[in-house]
Amino acid sequence: SQQGEEDPQALSIQEGENATMNCSYKTSINNLQWYRQNSGRGLVHLILIRSNEREKHSGRLRVTLDTSKKSSSLLITASRAADTASYFCATDAKKSGYSTLTFGKGTMLLVSP
Amino acid sequence: EAQVTQNPRYLITVTGKKLTVTCSQNMNHEYMSWYRQDPGLGLRQIYYSMNVEVTDKGDVPEGYKVSRKEKRNFPLILESPSPNQTSLYFCASSLGLGEISYEQYFGPGTRLTVT
Numbered sequence: 001s002q003q004g005e006e007d008p009q010a011l012s013i014q015e016g017e018n019a020t021m022n023c024s025y026k027t028s029i030n031n032l033q034w035y036r037q038n039s040g041r042g043l044v045h046l047i048l049i050r051s052n053e054r055e056k057h058s059g060r061l062r063v064t065l066d067t068s069k070k071s072s073s074l075l076i077t078a079s080r081a082a083d084t085a086s087y088f089c090a091t092d093a094k095k096s097g098y099s100t101l102t103f104g105k106g107t108m109l110l111v112s113p
Numbered sequence: 114e115a116q117v118t119q120n121p122r123y124l125i126t127v128t129g130k131k132l133t134v135t136c137s138q139n140m141n142h143e144y145m146s147w148y149r150q151d152p153g154l155g156l157r158q159i160y161y162s163m164n165v166e167v168t169d170k171g172d173v174p175e176g177y178k179v180s181r182k183e184k185r186n187f188p189l190i191l192e193s194p195s196p197n198q199t200s201l202y203f204c205a206s207s208l209g210l211g212e213i214s215y216e217q218y219f220g221p222g223t224r225l226t227v228t
Contacts, residue, residue: 030210030214033214035217042117042203042219043219044219045218092210092214098161098169099210100146100158100171101146101207102158102172105154106155
């Protein structure tokens with residue numbers, strides 16, 4: 001079953017604007033991770049936020065986590081055309097005694113020059 | 114260079130012909146995993162392995178087998194492929210998951226078509 005669900009499914013913005021993507025999940029988690037995928041290629045890790053953290057920054061990326069609402073957001077500031085990609089949240093949670101990483105369906109971001 | 118490699122990258126095969134997709138990592142990672150990606154469904158986990166000889170089913174294990182005889186390799190086996198296994202497959206590895214969790218490194222993907 002899908003643990004994380006991203007919103008919106010697709011987002012189209014102009015270069016220089018900020019892009020915000022949201023992720024909701026259902027059960028308790030160890031941490032939440034965000035990944036990026038350029039069309040048809042392997043996913044690349046962007047940022048990991050632990051369940052006891054509320055906010056984390058990495059360059060132009062800002063991630064928040066609200067465990068009470070079971071939600072996270074990824075903000076990309078001053079977007080560039082090169083940011084065009086699909087973005088996935090993934091939740092690390094225990095299942096059947098082991099921790100596994102479960103991905104959402106992704107948000108497709110298009111940044112136009 | 115730290116990487117996850119998959120072979121083949123592209124494969125077209127026929128229903129029922131057994132195939133293996135290899136996955137290898139050179140980072141001494143304990144955790145390895147296989148995912149399939151289908152349009153509109155995102156990534157779904159097929160199988161994962163916490164360490165050598167320790168494997169478990171993910172969300173969509175039917176029709177697949179795996180083995181983890183050595184730390185670096187985690188092959189995905191389709192004993193009798195069917196057209197509904199046409200998909201883009203990704204192998205990933207990580208130092209581990211859980212309370213102390215690490216990022217996953219993904220392979221480049223294997224595009225499989227079963228006719």
